[in-house]
Amino acid sequence: xxxxxxxxxxxxxxxxxxxxxxxxxxxxxxxxxxxxxxxxxxxxxxxxxxxxxxxxxxxxxxxxxxxxxxxxxxxxxxxxxxxxxxxxxxxxxxxxxxxxxxxxxxxxxxxxxxxxxxxxxxxxxxxxxxxxxxxxxxxxxxxxxxxxxxxxxxxxxxxxxxxxxxxxxxxxxxxxxxxxxxxxxxxxxxxxxxxxxxxxxxxxxxxxxxxxxxxxxxxxxxxxxxxxxxxxxxxxxxxxxxxxxxxxxxxxxxxxxxxxxxxxxxxxxxxxxxxxxxxxxxxxxxxxxxxxxxxxxxxxxxxxxxxxxxxxxxxxxxxxxxxxxxxxxxxxxxxxxxxxxxxxxxxxxxxxxxxxxxxxxxxxxxxxxxxxxxxxxxxxxxxxxxxxxxxxxxxxxxxxxxxxxxxxxxxxxxxxxxxxxxxxxxxxxxxxxxxxxxxxxxxxxxxxxxxxxxxxxxxxxxxxxxxxx
Amino acid sequence: xxxxxxxxxxxxxxxxxxxxxxxxxxxxxxxxxxxxxxxxxxxxxxxxxxxxxxxxxxxxxxxxxxxxxxxxxxxxxxxxxxxxxxxxxxxxxxxxxxxxxxxxxxxxxxxxxxxxxxxxxxxxxxxxxxxxxxxxxxxxxxxxxxxxxxxxxxxxxxxxxxxxxxxxxxxxxxxxxxxxxxxxxxxxxxxxxxxxxxxxxxxxxxxxxxxxxxxxxxxxxxxxxxxxxxxxxxxxxxxxxxxxxxxxxxxxxxxxxxxxxxxxxxxxxxxxxxxxxxxxxxxxxxxxxxxxxxxxxxxxxxxxxxxxxxxxxxxxxxxxxxxxxxxxxxxxxxxxxxxxxxxxxxxxxxx
Numbered sequence: 001x002x003x004x005x006x007x008x009x010x011x012x013x014x015x016x017x018x019x020x021x022x023x024x025x026x027x028x029x030x031x032x033x034x035x036x037x038x039x040x041x042x043x044x045x046x047x048x049x050x051x052x053x054x055x056x057x058x059x060x061x062x063x064x065x066x067x068x069x070x071x072x073x074x075x076x077x078x079x080x081x082x083x084x085x086x087x088x089x090x091x092x093x094x095x096x097x098x099x100x101x102x103x104x105x106x107x108x109x110x111x112x113x114x115x116x117x118x119x120x121x122x123x124x125x126x127x128x129x130x131x132x133x134x135x136x137x138x139x140x141x142x143x144x145x146x147x148x149x150x151x152x153x154x155x156x157x158x159x160x161x162x163x164x165x166x167x168x169x170x171x172x173x174x175x176x177x178x179x180x181x182x183x184x185x186x187x188x189x190x191x192x193x194x195x196x197x198x199x200x201x202x203x204x205x206x207x208x209x210x211x212x213x214x215x216x217x218x219x220x221x222x223x224x225x226x227x228x229x230x231x232x233x234x235x236x237x238x239x240x241x242x243x244x245x246x247x248x249x250x251x252x253x254x255x256x257x258x259x260x261x262x263x264x265x266x267x268x269x270x271x272x273x274x275x276x277x278x279x280x281x282x283x284x285x286x287x288x289x290x291x292x293x294x295x296x297x298x299x300x301x302x303x304x305x306x307x308x309x310x311x312x313x314x315x316x317x318x319x320x321x322x323x324x325x326x327x328x329x330x331x332x333x334x335x336x337x338x339x340x341x342x343x344x345x346x347x348x349x350x351x352x353x354x355x356x357x358x359x360x361x362x363x364x365x366x367x368x369x370x371x372x373x374x375x376x377x378x379x380x381x382x383x384x385x386x387x388x389x390x391x392x393x394x395x396x397x398x399x400x401x402x403x404x405x406x407x408x409x410x411x412x413x414x415x416x417x418x419x420x421x422x423x424x425x426x427x428x429x430x431x432x433x434x435x436x437x438x439x440x441x442x443x444x445x446x447x448x449x450x451x452x453x454x455x456x457x458x459x460x461x462x463x464x465x466x467x468x469x
Numbered sequence: 470x471x472x473x474x475x476x477x478x479x480x481x482x483x484x485x486x487x488x489x490x491x492x493x494x495x496x497x498x499x500x501x502x503x504x505x506x507x508x509x510x511x512x513x514x515x516x517x518x519x520x521x522x523x524x525x526x527x528x529x530x531x532x533x534x535x536x537x538x539x540x541x542x543x544x545x546x547x548x549x550x551x552x553x554x555x556x557x558x559x560x561x562x563x564x565x566x567x568x569x570x571x572x573x574x575x576x577x578x579x580x581x582x583x584x585x586x587x588x589x590x591x592x593x594x595x596x597x598x599x600x601x602x603x604x605x606x607x608x609x610x611x612x613x614x615x616x617x618x619x620x621x622x623x624x625x626x627x628x629x630x631x632x633x634x635x636x637x638x639x640x641x642x643x644x645x646x647x648x649x650x651x652x653x654x655x656x657x658x659x660x661x662x663x664x665x666x667x668x669x670x671x672x673x674x675x676x677x678x679x680x681x682x683x684x685x686x687x688x689x690x691x692x693x694x695x696x697x698x699x700x701x702x703x704x705x706x707x708x709x710x711x712x713x714x715x716x717x718x719x720x721x722x723x724x725x726x727x728x729x730x731x732x733x734x735x736x737x738x739x740x741x742x743x744x745x746x747x748x749x750x751x752x753x754x755x756x757x758x759x760x761x762x763x764x765x766x767x768x769x770x771x772x773x774x775x776x777x778x779x780x781x782x783x784x785x786x787x788x789x790x791x792x793x794x795x796x797x798x799x800x801x802x803x804x805x806x807x808x809x810x811x812x813x814x815x816x817x818x819x820x
Contacts, residue, residue, distance in 0.1 A: 068478035068486070361479060368741055383756035386723070390753045393479050396766065398745040401738035404767040411721075411751050412759040 026084040029212065031077050033057060036182050039083045043150060043185060048162060056171040056181030063175040070299045070328040070357070075273050080245050082183040084127040084210040093134055102126050105207055109236065119232075120200035121146040125217055127210050128185040139198055144229075145191040146202050149218055152189040161189065161220065168251040168307075169279045176275040176301075180216050180249045187217035187248070190231060194224040194255075201230040201263075206248070208237040208268075214245035221252045221260060223286075228259040236296070239269035243298075246272055252280035254288050256310065261289040263447070268296035270326050275301045284310030284339070291447045292319035294331055303361060305334040308342040308370075315344040320444040323356030323388070332361035332394075337370035337403075346377040347443050352388035362394045364405065371402040381411040382440055470532040472630070473658055473687035475716050477752060485714060485748050488685050490656065492533070492602065492630065494540050495570035499601070504560040508553050509585065512546040516578035520608040520636070527604065527634030528658020528687050534632070537574055537604050546576045549583040549613075558586040558618075558805055565601055565627065566594040572602045579613040579641075586616040588808050596624040598653075604632040609641035611665065616644040618803050621652060622815050625680050628654040639665030639694065646802055649676035649684060649705070650815055657686045663697035663725075674703045675799035677792055677820075678711035689718040692758070696727035703732075704799065706792040708739035714746040719760045726757040734764040737795060739788055789820060 025042070027035045036057050040050040065072055087099055095103065106124050121135035123146065130148035139146070145157065153161055171181040188204045208215045223229055237244060246268060254260045260280065268274055274297040280288040290304045306315035317333040335344045350358040360379045381390040392409045422432035474487040505511055515521040527534050549555060565571050579585050591601070601623075609615050623629060629652045635643050649655060661670040670690055678684050690699030701717045719730035732749045749762040769791055777787040793816060800812045 068480060363480065363483060371741075381753065383753060386756045388756070391477060392749075392751045392762075393477060394749060394762075395479060395483050395485055396745075396747045396764065397483065398736075398738065398766055399741075399743070401741050401743060401768050403738070405764065406766075407747070407749070407762065407764040409749065409751055409762040410760070411753045413756050415759070 026081050026210070026213070029079050029081050031057070031060070031082060031179070031183070035082060039183055039185065042083065042085065046153065052166065053182050056178045059171045060175060060178035060182055063178060065175055066301070069301050069330045072273065072299065075243055075245065079212060079242065081210065081213045082216065083185055084213045085129055086126045086131060093132070095132060098132050102131055105209070106205065109205065109207070119203050120198050121202040123148070123188050123204040125186045125204065125206045125215070127208060127213060128215065130186045130188070136200070142196045143193040144196060144198055145189065147189055149187050149189045149220065157189065157191060160222070164220065164251065164253070166249070166251070168253070168281050169249050169277055173277065176247050177249065177277050180218070180247045180277070183214070184216045184218045184249065186215070187219045190221040190229065192223045192227040192229045195226045197227065198229040201232045203232040203234065206233065206235040208244055208246065211240045212242045212244065214247060217248045219248065219250040223254050223258040223260045225255040226257050227255065230261040230263065232263045232265075234265045234267070236267045237269045237272060240271050242271065244269070244272045246274045246276060248276045250278035252278070252288065254280055254282040254286040256283045257285040258283075259287045259289070261291065262304075263291040265293045266296055270296065270298050272297045273299050278304040279307065280305070280315070281307045281309055282313040282315065285312045286310060287314040287316070290317045290319070290333065291444055292317070293444050294319065294321040294329055297329065298326060300329040300331055302331045303334050305336070306344065307336045307338065308344070309338050311339045312341045313339060314342065317346045317348070318443050318447055319348045320441040321348070321350040321358055323350070323352050323358045325354040325356060328357040330359040330361060334363045335365070335375065337366045337373045337375065339369060340371040340373065342370055342373045344375045346379070348379040349440055349443055350381045350390060351384060351440065352381070352390045353384040355387045357389045358391070360392045360394070364396045366398045366400050366403045366405060368399045370400050373400070374404045375406070377407045379409045383411070383413055470536070472529045472533050473656055473685055473716065474530045475687065475748060475750060476689060476718050476720060477750060479748070485716065485746060487530070488656065490630070492536065492600070493570065494536065494542070494602070495568065495572050498542055499563060499565065499568065499571040499573050501561055501563045501573065503562070506555050506557045506559060508549065508555045509559055510548040510550070512548060513543050514546050515544055515576045515606070516546050516548045516608065518580070520578050520580070520610060523608060523636050525606045525608070525634040525636050526660045526662065527606070527632045528660045528689060529630060529632040529656060530658065533630065534634070542572060542574055544574045544576050546578070549579045549585045551580040552582045553580070554584040555586070558588045560588050562590045562592065563603070564592045564594055565599050567597065569599050571599060574604050576606045576608070577615060578608040579610060579615045581610045581613060583610065583613045585614075586618070586804070588618045588805055589620070590808070590811065591619070591621045591623060591629070593623055593627060596626045598626045600628040600630070602630045607633065607635035607643060609635065609637045609643055611638045612640040614642045614644070616646070618646045618805070618808060620648045620650070620808065620812060621655070622650050623652040625651065625653045625682055627652050630656045631658070633659040635659070635661045635670065637661065637663050637665060637668035637670065639667060641665055641668045643670045645670070645672040646799060647672070647674045648796060648800055648812055649674065650796075650812070650819065652682060652684070654683045655685070657684070659688045661690050661699065663690060663692050663694055663699065666694040667696050668694055669698040671700045672702070673799045673802055674705070675796045676705035676713070677796060678705065678707050678713055679709045681710045683712040685714045687716045689720060690730055692719070692721045692725040692728040692730065695725060697725055698728070699730040701732045704735040704795050706737045706739065706795050707743040707745055710742045712744040714748070716748045716750070717762070718750040718752065720752045721755045721758045721760060723754045725755050728755070728758045730758070730760045732762040734766070735795070736766045737791055738766065738768055793820060
């Protein structure tokens with residue numbers, strides 16, 4: 001009998017610790033007008049934001065749950081607490097002022113150490129509120145803003161936020177975008193002025209501790225002409241026996257000849273419904289780079305979208321998704337080419353094991369004005385056992401003759417030919433198989449800063465014994 | 470009714486999950502001409518034996534199949550006995566005349582070790598508006614081979630709903646060659662049940678679409694048997710305001726270990742007013758399989774264009790040559806000189 005390769009499930013013990021429920025305040029479970037108004041009051045919203053929340057609630061109530069993805073039947077919004085304020089008031093800029101239990105949580109996740117070693121700024125959200133934000137002096141002195149949205153709304157950037165809030169990602173986009181608009185709380189605001197290049201990444205870390213709670217943070221990043229920045233987000237939660245919900249929204253603006261790299265390492269617990277939306281608008285010569293590692297969640301709907309509006313704008317999407325027992329991860333990307341000479345490149349890998357389900361879903365649209373545009377997609381899926389599932393559902397829509405669109409998809413196990421080739425170069429069969437499986441996720445890890453690549457590699461512990469298949 | 474439904478839905482706003490059409494059945498079937506080799510038994514109904522009892526799903530989907538099945542129209546059946554190698558093709562010509570609605574329901578059974586080639590030509594006597602419905606159900610027994618060649622030469626006044634369903638037993642092989650040279654709206658469907666081990670389907674489609682014509686295709690290979698194989702090769706040319714949607718699904722079910730599937734698409738785009746949509750699905754519930762998709766969509770490669778210009782061929786002529794080459798590449802697979810010549814003559818007329 002052949003001995004099978006064992007690809008271990010993600011070791012979640014690192015993330016699976018919880019604090020006692022000592023929240024200062026939480027709204028009732030469910031979603032009503034009163035709850036939305038209560039959140040608005042708690043957040044001290046300006047009038048326009050309160051009106052927007054109520055409009056989003058109406059849109060939410062009028063829209064249907066998606067009929068095309070993993071089942072959301074077990075998600076009952078009536079059981080979700082949409083706002084949970086931790087036991088502190090106001091975001092802190094000094095780590096020492098953060099309450100002890102919350103501080104210990106982020107200490108265990110390594111956030112302060114990462115800040116000291118390799119980051120230009122860090123933000124930490126605990127349940128519904130940002131508890132800590134800081135930015136290095138050298139970045140701040142160049143005019144880089146990195147704070148929470150509530151704080152930014154009280155500054156000169158208030159009009160900029162009002163002008164752009166939920167414009168790239170309108171609440172009519174889908175039911176959960178509307179839900180986000182109604183109950184959003186927390187998140188980050190980043191502004192990088194013209195020509196400023198931020199040398200070290202900024203990182204936001206989202207921790208959801210409360211049982212049955214939702215997290216609805218809103219991230220806005222504006223990178224002006226010729227500027228560049230790398231933003232990293234991480235997220236985790238302890239596991240509960242009831243559903244938790246994450247419906248964040250990310251709106252990104254990449255100016256002329258600017259570059260934004262947006263990296264995500266997602267390690268939500270396996271009771272999490274991760275229905276997150278992310279979208280970037282890219283102007284002439286600008287570039288958005290998505291780097292995504294999805295390892296957690298019970299169910300995910302996640303398709304970062306790039307809208308290439310300016311001539312020569314570029315989008316790159318690199319991802320790895322690992323679905324283990326009890327996970328149904330529906331991930332991918334959407335790219336819209338609206339201008340000439342735009343370019344997109346999609347490179348995804350997925351691994352399914354122990355009954356996990358992976359779906360790669362994508363859409364590439366080449367509009368009628370996108371002359372000379374090019375798009376290339378490569379997606380590979382690895383099935384590690386016979387009880388898992390892997391689907392690819394790409395769609396391409398081309399409305400312009402002067403375009404070049406390529407797509408490649410592969411599903412299956414490791415080919416015997418590859419093994420034989422490596423063995424012919426002197427590797428043993430075990431070494432050859434180990435090399436291939438380890439290398440499978442390299443597309444993402446090589447794009448991350450070293451510290452995060454190591455963290456990601458720690459997430460996938462791969463033990464090689466014998467053969468796959 | 471909604472037809473050409475993909476097995477797994479995606480975002481509704483892409484408008485690719487299915488398509489809405491208005492369909493009603495005519496009172497009588499379209500009369501057609503045929504040349505039937507002596508080894509072929511023409512019958513009314515679905516043939517005899519165990520294969521006749523198999524329920525066959527079709528590419529246009531359940532709503533269309535129910536409409537056909539619930540009608541009282543007779544099925545034209547053709548049966549090839551065991552170990553019968555039919556050397557000459559079965560020729561069938563379907564020519565739409567003054568009918569506003571036309572229908573044919575056909576059923577082919579190739580028994581064990583049998584071999585048959587069917588050549589269907591779809592034409593019209595005039596260019597009056599009409600809707601033509603056609604359904605072909607194909608039953609291929611152990612180690613039998615069925616080749617279907619279908620050439621569509623309709624004008625831009627005709628709507629054509631073209632529905633195929635196939636069931637393949639162990640070692641059975643289906644080879645479908647389709648040439649699409651016209652039509653106002655064409656809806657093509659193929660659902661292949663690769664039930665027996667080592668069974669195999671190959672579909673080769675070539676099309677040229679111009680004016681405001683529309684082509685919507687839904688091809689599914691349902692792999693159940695071990696070591697089954699599927700290949701969809703679709704190539705064509707889009708110009709003017711033409712619309713094309715190709716949906717191809719390789720569905721690997723649990724237990725089909727050793728199965729292989731491949732989808733290859735090549736689309737030459739000529740005008741900026743075209744719409745080209747491609748949805749190549751690979752669904753995988755079995756680890757020991759290989760599924761692949763590749764698509765090349767765009768204009769002529771610069772180096773090829775440059776080469777042709779260096780040989781004195783201008784850009785317009787280069788595109789015309791390549792348009793023809795897309796069709797010829799598939800037409801050359803047809804092992805029948807008469808049919809190939811008919812395609813050539815028709816291309817001379819329309820290009």
